[in-house]
Amino acid sequence: MSMKEYIDEAEAALLHTYNRYQVVLDKGDGVYLYDMEGKKYLDFCAGIAVFALGYNNREYNDALKAQIDKIIHTSNYYYNVPAVEAAVKMKKVSGMDRVFFTNSGAEAIEGALKAARKYAYLKDGRTDHEILAMEHSFHGRTFGALSVTGNPHYREAFEPMIGNIRFAQLNDFDSVLSQVTDKTCAIIMETVQGEGGIYPAQEEFLKKVRALCDEKDILLILDEIQCGMGRTGYMYAWQRYGVKPDIMTTAKALGCGVPVAAFLMTEKVGAHSLTSGDHGTTYGGNPLACAAVSKVLDLFEKDNIIDNVRQVGAYLEEKLAALVDNYDFIEAHRGVGLMQGMVFSIPVGDIISRALEKGLILINAGTNIIRFVPPLVITRENVDDMIVILRDCLDEVKIS
Numbered sequence: 001m002s003m004k005e006y007i008d009e010a011e012a013a014l015l016h017t018y019n020r021y022q023v024v025l026d027k028g029d030g031v032y033l034y035d036m037e038g039k040k041y042l043d044f045c046a047g048i049a050v051f052a053l054g055y056n057n058r059e060y061n062d063a064l065k066a067q068i069d070k071i072i073h074t075s076n077y078y079y080n081v082p083a084v085e086a087a088v089k090m091k092k093v094s095g096m097d098r099v100f101f102t103n104s105g106a107e108a109i110e111g112a113l114k115a116a117r118k119y120a121y122l123k124d125g126r127t128d129h130e131i132l133a134m135e136h137s138f139h140g141r142t143f144g145a146l147s148v149t150g151n152p153h154y155r156e157a158f159e160p161m162i163g164n165i166r167f168a169q170l171n172d173f174d175s176v177l178s179q180v181t182d183k184t185c186a187i188i189m190e191t192v193q194g195e196g197g198i199y200p201a202q203e204e205f206l207k208k209v210r211a212l213c214d215e216k217d218i219l220l221i222l223d224e225i226q227c228g229m230g231r232t233g234y235m236y237a238w239q240r241y242g243v244k245p246d247i248m249t250t251a252k253a254l255g256c257g258v259p260v261a262a263f264l265m266t267e268k269v270g271a272h273s274l275t276s277g278d279h280g281t282t283y284g285g286n287p288l289a290c291a292a293v294s295k296v297l298d299l300f301e302k303d304n305i306i307d308n309v310r311q312v313g314a315y316l317e318e319k320l321a322a323l324v325d326n327y328d329f330i331e332a333h334r335g336v337g338l339m340q341g342m343v344f345s346i347p348v349g350d351i352i353s354r355a356l357e358k359g360l361i362l363i364n365a366g367t368n369i370i371r372f373v374p375p376l377v378i379t380r381e382n383v384d385d386m387i388v389i390l391r392d393c394l395d396e397v398k399i400s
Contacts, residue, residue, distance in 0.1 A: 197365050246266050
């Protein structure tokens with residue numbers, strides 16, 4: 001079938017929960033994707049911050065093929081070698097103590113919320129504990145994750161959410177203080193807000209929240225699903241400030257395309273929260289997913305991914321800053337490492353569509369922000385190529 005015929009088939013068969021671009025992507029290599037007709041695209045989306053190592057990485061592919069030939073799935077009633085190896089490596093890079101593997105970021109958030117409430121329940125036997133989340137945050141689409149997502153538009157059609165959720169403003173400690181009560185059992189936030197517009201948490205704010213949590217025995221949950229795995233120039237964004245959470249979530253680049261995520265916790269939380277029968281998953285932590293995690297972590301170290309993010313991320317920031325100075329409809333840019341956002345005074349949908357036509361894949365974060373979350377293996381030359389195409393698009397918009 002032609003690309004158009006596949007699109008028509010998809011529209012007839014798939015639930016219409018996405019407004020997809022009219023492209024059928026067929027294969028990838030390095031930092032490039034190709035559609036069914038062979039057109040080449042420079043990818044600055046990476047499957048929404050997933051494909052950190054780029055496409056068609058031979059060592060990664062071979063590790064998964066080898067695991068497929070051994071065993072893909074058992075169950076959590078038994079141990080498997082890849083899960084143990086992946087967990088040990090995750091503890092090393094995160095500094096956390098206990099790992100629970102899930103299938104998706106939203107499921108990792110669900111587990112983190114349950115762990116926090118169980119921790120509080122074991123202290124006082126109450127079930128009316130509250131969780132404080134941040135406005136403009138995004139944590140996922142399942143009921144628990146949606147309940148702590150700070151955008152009413154996502155929640156309103158699905159009310160009532162889970163109860164006892166409050167919201168404060170990121171980087172406004174007084175706002176946090178005004179919402180904390182004697183029922184507060186956890187504070188959850190993205191270390192860098194992604195969908196909400198690429199807003200990094202400020203060091204002073206994070207440190208004050210950490211101190212507050214220590215004072216009141218409130219658990220700090222940091223959502224590192226998008227900003228983690230090296231994207232900010234640190235394996236996890238909180239490591240930039242040394243503000244360690246009690247619970248953290250990770251996903252996306254963790255498996256570089258294989259659906260896998262995890263929530264991790266300190267020994268204190270692990271010893272006083274979820275126990276046998278409290279939480280589970282059929283597929284979470286299966287050998288195939290954990291073989292992916294294990295190999296990804298090996299390649300991060302072997303290929304010096306963090307160093308590349310720091311160097312190329314700084315170069316990308318420099319180039320984006322220059323664009324802000326040259327176009328009056330660009331208001332600002334912000335971000336950390338290879339997680340950048342450019343803020344416009346106009347909707348960005350037309351710019352992204354024009355870029356796609358010219359062979360550049362970009363995504364938005366809200367109606368007026370272009371988000372740049374490329375594979376973490378991109379080079380300065382890739383940034384230069386992206387800027388050339390983006391400038392062409394911006395010039396066309398400026399003239400029209």
